[in-house]
Amino acid sequence: MKIVNLILVLCIGGFLIYGTLDMPGWGDPDSPASKHVSPRYIQKTIEETATPNMVTSILADYRGYDTMGETTVIFTAGMACILLLHGSIRKNRND
Amino acid sequence: MIRKTDDIIIRTVARILVPFIQIYALYVIMHGHYSPGGGFQGGVILGASIILLLITHGLVETTKKISERAIAIFSSIGVFIYAGIGVLCLLLYGNFLDYSKLSVILNVTPAEARSMGILGVEIGVSFTVMAIMISIFISISTTEDHSKYDKEHY
Numbered sequence: 001m002k003i004v005n006l007i008l009v010l011c012i013g014g015f016l017i018y019g020t021l022d023m024p025g026w027g028d029p030d031s032p033a034s035k036h037v038s039p040r041y042i043q044k045t046i047e048e049t050a051t052p053n054m055v056t057s058i059l060a061d062y063r064g065y066d067t068m069g070e071t072t073v074i075f076t077a078g079m080a081c082i083l084l085l086h087g088s089i090r091k092n093r094n095d
Numbered sequence: 096m097i098r099k100t101d102d103i104i105i106r107t108v109a110r111i112l113v114p115f116i117q118i119y120a121l122y123v124i125m126h127g128h129y130s131p132g133g134g135f136q137g138g139v140i141l142g143a144s145i146i147l148l149l150i151t152h153g154l155v156e157t158t159k160k161i162s163e164r165a166i167a168i169f170s171s172i173g174v175f176i177y178a179g180i181g182v183l184c185l186l187l188y189g190n191f192l193d194y195s196k197l198s199v200i201l202n203v204t205p206a207e208a209r210s211m212g213i214l215g216v217e218i219g220v221s222f223t224v225m226a227i228m229i230s231i232f233i234s235i236s237t238t239e240d241h242s243k244y245d246k247e248h249y
Contacts, residue, residue, distance in 0.1 A: 050206040051128045051213060059133065060213040064192040068177050070135075071220050075174050078227030082167070085234035 097236050099153035109151035116144035124221050128210065134217035138224025145229050166226045173223025180215050
């Protein structure tokens with residue numbers, strides 16, 4: 001059974017490595033990811049947002065809706081933590 | 096249950112360090128426009144300063160300074176600031192989170208208004224992250240010992 005598992009893992013790993021061979025090179029300026037929206041952000045960030053740090057302007061302005069979702073995720077996680085853990089305290093008190 | 100430590104050195108050093116950690120956190124939040132940093136990182140550092148206070152001075156003494164109710168309110172206020180800025184842009188005839196429309200009330204150019212909008216949003220994020228860090232720490236550290244928690248806190 002272990003040998004079957006090993007063969008399966010090797011096969012899947014081989015397929016995944018084969019899949020990466022078609023990907024563009026590391027930092028390739030001609031890759032689709034570098035050609036679509038990146039040049040516009042790089043050229044227009046200062047002009048449009050007056051923010052020297054491009055990462056911040058993308059995070060909070062161009063992708064602001066995404067970051068709002070992230071904040072809500074953190075908020076929801078914290079609320080779930082409070083509800084679950086404080087609930088157990090209250091239950092314990094009633095015993 | 097987090098108890099107060101008996102070691103006076105740890106308590107004194109922690110008390111001296113906390114304001115400096117908080118100033119550094121504010122620096123990280125405010126300087127997000129120019130260097131690595133921003134709401135998430137600054138919020139975690141702010142939360143860490145309060146967690147240091149919790150570890151060294153105990154739950155009872157720390158919740159006198161910042162109560163659990165206040166922490167819960169802070170975490171909601173952060174999301175409210177973020178979404179509120181977005182809705183404000185809607186009210187000023189822009190798209191949701193289109194900060195350039197804030198230039199009307201801030202009286203600056205649209206590009207600078209977007210910069211200000213980013214800062215406001217980062218402040219909202221830092222509020223939420225700080226409060227959630229503290230509340231998760233309190234929740235996890237108090238669940239093991241229910242009886243102690245009840246007696247001293249409720």
